[in-house]
Amino acid sequence: MEKELLNEQEIERILTRITSEILEKNKGAENICLVGIVTGGVYLAQRIAKKIKETEGIEVPVGVLDISFYRDDVSLSNKPRDIKPTNIPFSIDKKRIVLVDDVLFTGRSVRAAMDALMDFGRPEQIQLAVLIDRGHRELPITANYTGKYIPTAKTEKIKVYLKEINGKDSVVLMSQ
């Protein structure tokens, strides 16, 4: 069973809102860097960066973070997925880093992402922006910017489709 939770327009509106929340909280775009978590988070981060450029005229740097090597929940029997090289071509020291991910679930990916970021330097702050928060946290982690909170059952799946990968924007809830 599939149910669409968000369509293209709704995703667009959410990203606009998150962008303004980021700018509001940080009092502008100075000293901000976006880091997208592979794969979905990267494109979301790029879109947010574009929106910041449109409103503030500032180009915020966008980094790519693959957290595979930092995960503690990789199912050992599963074949590891394609790993993308991490690419953070700027210093994160004393910066306000906004981590961007598509779905916040157990919190383990974010934990891994923070560990990975710490290996690159010492940011002033790390903030978290997510498109969907589906609950079931296993670690004490909350997002600073949440697109939509969607209560789910643990057995259900959230699938995020993005134009850059799938040719369309959509968030779908799948239940067995």
Next chain:
Amino acid sequence: MKDLIGIKELSRAQIEEILNTAKAFKEVLQRDIKKVPTLRGKTAINLFFEPSTRTRTSFELAEKRLSLDVLNFSVPTSAVVKGETLYDTLKTIEAYNVDYIVIRHSSSGAAKFIADHTEASVINAGDGINEHPTQALLDAFSILEIKGRIDGLKIAIVGDILHSRVARSNYYLLSKFDTEIRFVGPPTFLPSHPPENVKVYYRLRDGIKDADVIIMLRIQLERQKSGFIPSLKEYYHFWGLKKEDLSFVRDDAILMHPGPMNRGVEVSTEVVNDPRAIILKQVTNGIATRMAVIYLLRRS
């Protein structure tokens, strides 16, 4: 996959997955903190029955950068011959509860033997004249990094093909891509029944002509004593890659050597210093490639 015994057992897709993963690890190696916590709490043992500082160091570094606990177990072959069988040694090590065994042994098939008798993941770091898979993978990674592709390349492997596990693993790997493979060397160093997809050259300059990649093999100095070649001097004269030969090498070719080199036997100093030589790059890439292999052999 539990083990990496040889390239011959790998599919092209598996090779590409390893090379792709190695790219991600290469990025890790360029950070200030060159270590990731991936395999924290797991243990690797480097079981070396043949001395090899380079390969062992490379594996050790790769393991440490994956946060593995590392044990080194170097066994002089003579001590083994006297008493303990390989099976006994293996069972002792298994009792340490290790997760990864990296093995170097002078007998072809030794890595397979170990893998058949243990639950740990086994990585072949060279077995006899059979295979040295991580060397071929790091060579492929280096070629890919510079050339952007492996398909369509002409690769000349020069030297003692017959006794070289590096040559064999490279041959198997390159055979899984659309490549032209050449074996170059004196007849006593070439297989009497070469595979169909290989071109054999006895003259160095014919063999390296138009080649995109030239892999020079290390000549084991004891080969001369066992009569395979009359002298190292003669070998150098005819099959060593020297300054005079460089003008016959394509401008965009890359020159490779698995190390350690014998200057004045298979290569001259001018060749080592030539901008086309990427010997040191191979060393760096070796760590990233080995990290990728270990990472991908996670146990289920």
Next chain:
Amino acid sequence: MIIKIYNAYMIDPFTAKEGKVDLTIEEGIIREVKFKERRTAPSLKSQILQIDAEGLYLFPGFIDMHAHLREPGYEYKETIHTATLAAVKGGFTTVCCMANTNPVNDNPEVTYYILAKAKDEGSCEVLPVGAITKGLKGEELSEMALLKEAGCVAFSDDGMPVMNSLVMKRALQYAKAINAPIISHCEDINLTEEGVMNEGKLSFYLGLKGIPAASEEIMVMRDIILCKYYRSPIHIAHVSLKSSLEIIKRAKQEGIMVTAETCPHYFTLTEKAIGNYDTSAKVNPPLRNEEDKEAIKIGLKEGVIDVIATDHAPHHEDEKNVPFEEAANGISGLETAVSLSLNLYHEGVLTLRQLVEKFTLNPARILNINRQGIKEGAEADLILVDVNKDWIVDKNKFASKGKNTPFHGWKLKGKVLMTIRGKNIFDMREE
């Protein structure tokens, strides 16, 4: 004790007789061989062992010209006791044991020891093969005449070739005088180098050092040349190559006194049996190609190969449970040889008569040993065979200590059901 075998189909190359018989054996001696047309119903006298052998074959006891019994010196691999049990289980009532024991059988003391052991603990006849050279070193001739007197029936440095042609020449001259054949292990060890399998594409693929065909071929050729010049018979052991066969065939056509043997693994397996470094398929000479395997069959059919021998080479598990290169050479063959050879009959390569000759008449002639065959007044020396019985090889059921077989788990057709030598009866019908 009286044994009666009814309705067996007898093929006896020694008496050149063939046909359906009832056989009576009394106290180990054949009392009556009754040829007949019809099936006889066994009578029911209880003091005699009665066997209704309808559908079964009766052959003279088989002779294995080439086995390694390992005693003295390597009792951990095999003993005369276990090897001869394996032999009778496999259908052999005579086994020739090679000289590479420790000490080497290069002096009469060792020969006496082997014969005494065989008499005390053996289940079949053991005929020692003496060493050609002292210590199998290929340098000085052993005391061949004394060895012959002590009971050796042939001479061989098997396992090690006699590399020096002058030494081989002298051995051949000597052997002629004492009327005992030289059994030659044909291998140029310089060419073999450190080889562990057949040289070819597969050896390159597996990264194992290869043994070139030339290594066997050259020595076959050399031995035949010596044999021709000195008119002294030579028997070529374990022929594995098509090219060797061609040389032997030509020599036979020229009337040179050469005979040859092969072993079941050379007409059953190819180098592919090594698979992924399976040490049970490591043997010397090495397993060869499909082409060689087929040529060996033709050689058997055409009579270029006179004898099928086992080259029974038992080893301890620890000697095979090592990396391929370090593993010992050899296959424990006594208990599978006859069944594997019967496959040649099923495939139509050999008639049963031809097959039986290669295990009986031919080895007896080459070894100059007297065999009367299945006839009245002769000592019972025979086997009862069901050529169609299907069975599965289980190395753990081997009587031999050597469990090193590449045929474990194979389904074979044809089995020896009973072996009788004199008063000894070995009944495998229930197995």
